Amino acid sequence: MSARQWEKALWKTQPHPDNYIPPDSFLSSLRKNPNFKPYTYWPLVLLSCAITQHIATIFIFIAVFVRLNERLLDPRVLLWVSAGCFFAGYMLWEVLSYSDLQVVYGTSNRTKVLKSSLLVFLALMGLSPVLRTLTAATSSDSIWAISACLFILNALLADYSSMKTGAQSQERLTSVISMNAAISSSVVLASRLADDLAVFSLVLFAVHLFALFPILRHRLQVIPKPLQALLTVLVSAMCITLTASLSISVAIIYSAVLFAVTFVAPGVLVWAQKHKNEIRGPWDVAVPRINWPS
Amino acid sequence: MEPISIAMISDFFHPNVGGVESHIYMLSAKLIRRGHKVIVITHSHPPDRVGVRWLLPSLKVYYIPFPTIASSATLPNYFTFLPYFRTIILREHISLIHAHASLSSLGQEAILHAHLFGVRTVFTDHSLFGFEDAASILTNKLLAAALKNVDAVICVSHTGRENTVLRGQLFEPAEDDPSKSVVRQSVYVIPNALVAEQFTPAPEPPPLDTINIVVLSRLAYRKGIDLLVAIAPRICAAFPNVKFIVGGDGPKLNDLLQVRERHLLQDRIELLGSVRHRDVRDVLVRGSIFLNTSLTESFGIAIVEAACTGLYVVSTRVGGVPEILPEDMISFANPDEDDLLRALTEAISLVSAGKHDPASAHARVRSFYDWTDVAARTERVYDAVLRTPPMDLGTRVRRTMQLGPFAGPIYTTILIVECLFFLFLEWWMPREDIDYVQKHWEHARFTQVCIAR
Structure with a gap:
């Protein structure tokens, strides 16, 4: 073999055969896990709190429904509780808006909130007789199955991200689907109830839990x-x-689920990281760096 | 070496145009010139490209009636190809198949089936793939399965070889120390080439007062058109004597049209639309700098073509591009707006000072890349493959099982079902009934007849 060195060039005739593999330079530009930042356990547990809260709200909703269905709970009590929750939540939202100076809230915005909440309130009140008889022809077994599927969809697609400071919260398609799944599920469940007031109070409670609480939770993560x-x-x-x-x-199963989501799942993720093997090299599609016009 | 019968198999062939297509055609033509018999097997292009066709230097093409799913690739279905494949291999007396392109399922299936006929296999990989997205994970697994039992792999650049070795898991235990794994000895690098006669520089060198920058590429994200859109107005503002000529079509055409309109550069940026391959040289000779902004590139044949036509090349430093030309014919930039601007500015001053000689650039590229050389090197691979003993079925099953706890059993099942299907075909379509090819094209005879006329 000639003394000439092998070079990584295609245009010159190499002194080696075509299947020669240079011992030093072959795969020398291969990098494994270049941008790897390992997760640690406790921050992950804290991040999983949003998921735990969401699953817990679903369980609370189911418990409330069962009580209404078995007439253990007066619908009027539920109505007052959800109204109280709404005002408490709105106060919290206002307080958070004051502390976060970047989001400016005006009086016009408050009137808008008042108007839309009144609209939802009245619309639901008008619709509740319709909702009560909506699935009268469907057997209860199908309703339990449908609502279970829809709640699972809701939990899978919900937006668990935290709000970045300064960024306008953008509704992603998945979180919209998630909210719709939960509301549909509560509507089909409500149609099993006996009287209009119970239907109305349950759907109103569902709107608070699945439409408004995720927005507040998104905000609360700061x-x-x-x-x-x-x-x-x-x-x-x-x-x-x-x-x-x-x-x-059922309570034992619920606590096991919540415990698994909060404490076991982060542990599994931390353990699974040792299998991470990200391969980077010159063949990857480069990311162009462009100074976008400001 | 002794003349043999070779079947080139790929989903990508004439009448489609592209790098893989022309590679297969040129390699086949040169192998025929060296005395081998070559056929091509590809899928049909209804309504008019069906059946068996002959292409110019006696290249027989079989168009198999398979529907395509996307980008002219057929669906991997493993078994429906076997009846066609068996008949063609037997009637053409094929002794070696050469599959091209990793996304071609015809090629992968042919590699799987070839052992039934004692036919040896060579595979050429033409492109680079990542490892992170779901599509890459799936296609890499398919590739690893196909390459478990291939006899030799050819890659078009050294970077491409590193990529293919990782994607196809082309490692095996070292001979002296079985605990260490080394790259298989049968992985070769043979670059693409070009027909230098088709890319001659303009008879008189381009004028120095107006510098034309040529861009010929599909206008897609992977080709870095965002970078082009970002730097074109800045270059036009900095150099009043520079014009852009952009050939190609694609999803990013609108971005280019918008930037041209916003900066009122209608007379400075010329958009040609898609350019046919035979017109490429006519576009190239109008310019003096060729700009390539690709974000990934395995070989970059367009760059070599431009350099051969005497253009100075400015390119992003990605994939296999740094290997294809010597440093003094090409300027590199990182895929970054400011760095590309720097490289292009340097290139413009170099070219306007008259320091780049198109004629000598053409002569140099002509000496670098030549299809005859490629064919000779490929022939050495064929020779090496034919010298090694073939693998028996037991070894094949053992190697396939190494693919992994899930993929291993799946592919082993495919392998065994395929053998049973083959036995069924042997009974259903006996070899005696096959219409064997008696005579192939004889070039010497053809020339004789032509001269006699």
Whole structure:
């Protein structure tokens, strides 16, 4: 073999055969896991709080429905509770808006909120007799199956991201689908109830839980971490107490699910990271860097 | 070496045009010139490209009636190709198949079936793929399965070889130390080439007062058209004597039209639409700088063609592009607006100072790349493959099972069902009934008749 060195060039005749593999330079530009930042356990647990809260709200809703259905709960009480929740939540939203100076809220915006909430209130009130008889021809088994599927879809597609400071919150398609799935599910469940007031109060409660609470939760993820953890614990505790008085075994299953989502799943993710093998090299599609006109 | 019968198999062939298509055609033509018999198997293009056709230097093409799914590729279905394949291989007395392009399922299936006939296999990979998205993961697994039992792999650039070795998992235990895995000995690098006669520079060198920058590419994201859109107005503002000539069509055409309109550059940026391959040289000779903004490129034949036509090349430093030309014929930039602007500015000053000689550039590229050389090197691969002993079915099954806990059993099942299907075909369409090819095209005879006329 000639003393000439092998070069990574196609245009010159190499002193080596075509299947020669240069021992040093072959795959020398291969980089493994170049931008790898390992997750640590506790921050992941904190991030999973949003998921826990969402699943807990679904469980709370189911518990409330069962109580209404078995006439253990007066619909009027539920109505007052959801109205109270709405005002508390709106106050919280206002407080957060004041502390976050970038989002400017005017009086016109408040009138808009008032108008749309009144509209939803009246529309639901008008629609509740229709909703009550909506699925009269369908058997209850199908309704349980449909609502279970829709709640699973809701939990899978919900938006668990936290709001970045300064960025306008953009509704993604998946979160819209998620909200629609939850509302449809509550509508079909409500159609099993006996009287119009119960239907009205359940659907109103569903709108608060699945349309307004995710927006608030999105916002709440910027608050201090201990408060987030406290909120998660409160929501989970409420979900378990509400269920425990109905059925102990279901309450145990719920607590197992919440525990798995909060503490086991982050652990699995941390463990799975050691299998991460990201391969980067000159063959990857380069990312063009362009100075967009400002 | 002794003349053999070779079947080139790919989804991508004439009447489509492109890098793989012309590679197969030129390689076949040169192998025929060296005395081999070559046929091509591809899918049909209804309504008029069907059946068996002959292309000019006695290249027989079989168009198999398979529907295509996307970008002229057929669906991988593993078994429906076997009856056609068996008949063609037997009647043409093929002793080696050469599959092209990793996304061609015809090629991968042919590699799977070839062992039934004692036919040896060579595979050429023409493109680069990543590892991260779902499509890459799936196609890489298909490739790894096909390449488990191939006899030799050819790649078109050194970067392409590193990529193919990783994608196809072309490792095997080292001979001296079985615990270490090394790259298989049968992975070759043989570059593309070009027909230098088709890319001659203009008879008189281009004027130095107006510099034309030529861009010939599909106008798609992967070709870095965003970079072109970003720098074209800045170059036009900085150099009043520079014009752009852009050939090609694609989804990013609108971006170019918009930037041209916004900056009132209608007389500075000429958009030609798609350019036929035979007109490429006529477009190239109008310019003195060729700009390539690709974000990924395995070989970059367009760059070599432009350099051969005597243009100075400015390109992004991606994929296999840094290997194809010596440093003094090409300027590199990172895929970054400011760096590309820097490289292009340097190139414009170099060209307007008259420091780039098209005629000598043409002579140099002509000496770098030649299809005859490519054919000779490919023939050496064929020779090496035919010298190695073929794998038996047991080895094949063992190697296929190494693919992984899920893919291994799946592909082993495919392999075994394929063998049973083959036995069924042997019974259903006996070899005696096949219409064997008695005579092939004889070029010497043809010339004789032509001269006699």
